[in-house]
Amino acid sequence: MRVMAQMGMVMNLDKCIGCHTCSVTCKQAWTNRTGVEYVWFNNVETRPGLGYPRMHEDQEKWGGGWVRTAKGKLRLRSGGRLKRLSRIFSNPKLPGLKDYYEPWTYEYDTLLNAPAGDDVPVARPKSLITGLPMQIRWSANWDDDLGGAPEYAPQDPVLKKLGDLVKLEFEKTFMFHLPRICEHCLNPACVASCPSGAMYKRVEDGIVLVDQDGCRGWRMCVSGCPYKKVYFNHRTGKAEKCTFCYPRVEAGVPTVCAETCVGRLRYIGLFLYDADAVLAAASVENEHDLLEAQRAVILDPNDATVIAAARAESIPEDWIEAAQKSPVYALTNRYRIALPLHPEYRTMPMVWYIPPLSPVVDAVSSTGADGEDKDTLFAAIDQLRIPVEYLAEIFSAGDPKPVEYSLRVLAAMRSYMRRINLGEERDESIATAVGMTGRTIEDLYRLLAIAKYEDRYVIPAAHVEAGLALDEIAGCSLDYAGGPGMGGTGPFGELATVPASVETFQLTKQRAEANRYADLPEGTGAVDLLTWSGGTPPRGMFPPRRDADGQDSP
Amino acid sequence: MNSFIWIVVPYVALTCFAVGLSWRYRYDKFGWTSRSSQMYENRLLAWGGPLFHFGILGVLVGHVVGLVIPADWTTRAGLSEENYHRMAVTTGVVFGLMTVVGLVLLVYRRRLTPSVFRATTGMDKAMYVMLGGVIAVGMYNSFVVQLLGPGHDYREDVAVWFRSVFWFQPDAGAMQGAPLSFQLHALMAMGLFALWPFTRLVHVFSAPVGYLVRPYIVYRSRDRHGSARPPRRGWEKVGS
Ligand code: SF4
Ligand code: SF4
Secondary structure: OOOOEEEEEEEEEHOOOOOOOOHHHHHHHHOOOOOOOOOOEEEEEEEOOOOOOOOOOOHHHHHHOOEEEEOEEEEEEEOOHHHHHOOOOEEEEEEEHHHHHHOOOEOOOHHHHOOOOOOOOOOOOOOOOOOOOOOOOOOOEEEEHHHHHHHHHHHHHHHHHHHOOOOOOOOOOOOOEEEEEOOOOOOOOOHHHHOOOOOOOOOOOOOOOOOOOOOOOOOOOHHHHOOEEEEOOOOOOOEEEOOOOHHHOOOOOOHHHHHOOOOOOOEEEEEEEEHHHHHHHOOOHHHHHHHHHHHHOOOOOOOOHHHHHHHHOOHHHHHHHHOOOHHHHHHHHOOOOOEEHHHHHHHOEEEEEOOOOOOHHHHHOOOOOOOOOHHHHHHHHHHHHHHHHHHHHHOOOOHHHHHHHHHHHHHHHHHHHHHHHOOOOOEEEEEEOOOOOHHHHHHHHHHHHHHOOOHHHHOOOOOOOHHHHHHHHHHOOOOOOOOOOOOOOOOOOOOOOOOHHHHHHHHHHHHHHHHOHHOOOOOOOOOOOHEEEEEEOOOOOOOOEEEEOOOOOO | OHHHHHHHHHHHHHHHHHHHHHHHHHHHOOOOOOOOOOOOOHHHHHHHHHHHHHHHHHHHHHHHHHHHOOOHHHHHHHOOOHHHHHHHHHHHHHHHHHHHHHHHHHHHHHHHHHHHHHHHHHHHHHHHHHHHHHHHHHHHHHHHHHHHHHOOOOOOOHHHHHHHOOOOOHHHHHHHHHHHHHHHHHHHHHHHHHHHHHHHHHHHHHHOHHHOOOOOEEEEOOOOOOOOOOOOOOOOOOOO
16 A cells, blocks of 8 residues: 545535636636637536537547556557657647637727727727637637537537437426536546656645646647646647646645635545555446546545555655545545546546536426425436436446435435424434435535535645745746746737747746746846847847946846 | 868857757756647648658668768678668658658648748748758759769768767868768758757757656656756755
């Protein structure tokens, strides 16, 4: 047993109202730059729907994730290492910009500067990629809230799997929102696909990151990730992905998406898991066993042998304590109602979901029946095959049982708590119907419905050596020209900056050597050599001149 | 003049190449990338990219064999001069054609796809001119001189000079006998090497061969996070 710690997240889908606050705050924090205009580390999909990028779940097409070979070994779906290397000159599985969308802006200038005339000036959309006027035909949430569902929803790869079962009749339709971030997988296909070895899983907390200095732009991670959660910065030529807001998490505060979530539906905490058991668990033959295998890899943090093994791996005491109080462990392994997203990709994703009961409740209530009555809800779960099987395709490799169990627990909690709210007597039989006790149901209710900030986010601060810690505090290490942490000037950064190259050499050097972020000179320092008119030395390429009195002058 | 071109220029170019590369690697790892434009356009790239790259890799091997291995070694290994020549010309023509077709596709794509053209920097353009020039003259040598023309045994002059540069006993006289087009090819190549470290061509040196042998999942510790900046005084790590 080799115990490792892993940051994990659970989202309670019943409470997601699809407001996209998480996406927007994430974008403002991480991807408001040129080159990543189309990048959404966090996005919220309406299901059934196409998702983002369009139809990313169709692995026949995109070749993401792992497959189990006949011999029982794991292999990346995109083939062996040599095959992947032979394709770095043009990766046939790479989504094009059209599979995301072409980012655009509007010619706002014409609104202000148009000469007086009879026609009202309009701001035409202009592509941020080509700089030319464009027609907007698709974007990140084009089918939001089932918009255009008759046209788009039937193409949903998950719905297609269900086949004839589904005829999306308007009155009988259902929908829910699915917020997605990188899963920070235990067996990450993106890391395995990276030819440069620039992607890595952090030993301390399992966060999966791209080393921006090591990435060489081979793009294999983008196609390797079955969730399409690695993006290519087309300006800098580097891969970028959700960072689990590691600078925040290291300081013990939750990710931006969780912090700002309007529905307060996200939980963050630690898992302790057995790193030696991951590969075997990801290779189990029957896809329906993957969920249980994944749960079994996660260790019980209250078990004395696990605690001893964790100490042996020098996991700090407060981290073990945090793992014991972890809300995510409680939801995945104790109450067993949180499920992983697409376990059949065999990457062991570490962002889990509590499936939504709302499609069932809505269906029941719309018939006029009592949407809070246990028996009615149980019967509905049994009868409403379409939502249940759809959820099963997403959360349990098509096995309806785990989804049914989660929904039953939620239904039982609903009717058990109603009695309390109405001042009626507690009805243990409701709890025993799902194999729980009244006490545990109330505990679960507290966690799901009224948990306070510090109960939803149990994040121990990182232990770093003092020197390094101060180093990081002095300025976000990603916060440099063109880097992932760089704040742009507009909502999408600057329109045309020179990508990191020889023209910004001196700046990069200063960045690498500066002791404090504040020591860095103002401005981007980017000067295009071909447009440089001579005279003064181009900014950013040479060290600042020193005057006689030792003062730096630009 | 002769010694300037064949003694001074190569060392200037090589210095520029070596110092430039190490400087860039030290200070601009972030800019060290192939900066792929595949996301913008893939129909032409799907052909042009592999054609050009596999072609140029073949050309590279040909140059190594032709320039580095002395003629009498191959003769002693049992390869007659005539056979060597035939082999060199056929492989040269095949890989050369792949390279040229690929490059033409890539340049056409770069110029005529608005998104790709917009993402092209000045350095890229300079690089394309140099690279295209070297390849054009090289193809002239392969086709017009070697295949259709009288042929020229560059292993007697160009290769001799090439090796002499690396022994630090540059033999400028050896280049005297080479046809003008061969001299031009060598000269332009030196220009390209001098420019190399400052262009996206640096990605050549990160050819990910290590991928074939490393474990699939990479773990790194937060503490080992390398940083180019020296620790501030008083904050050095224990033992450093
Ligand atoms: S979800 Fe995240 S960790 Fe998993 S394969 Fe994709 S990018 Fe990698
Ligand atoms: S902020 Fe919360 S409620 Fe709003 S879309 Fe995101 S996850 Fe859903």
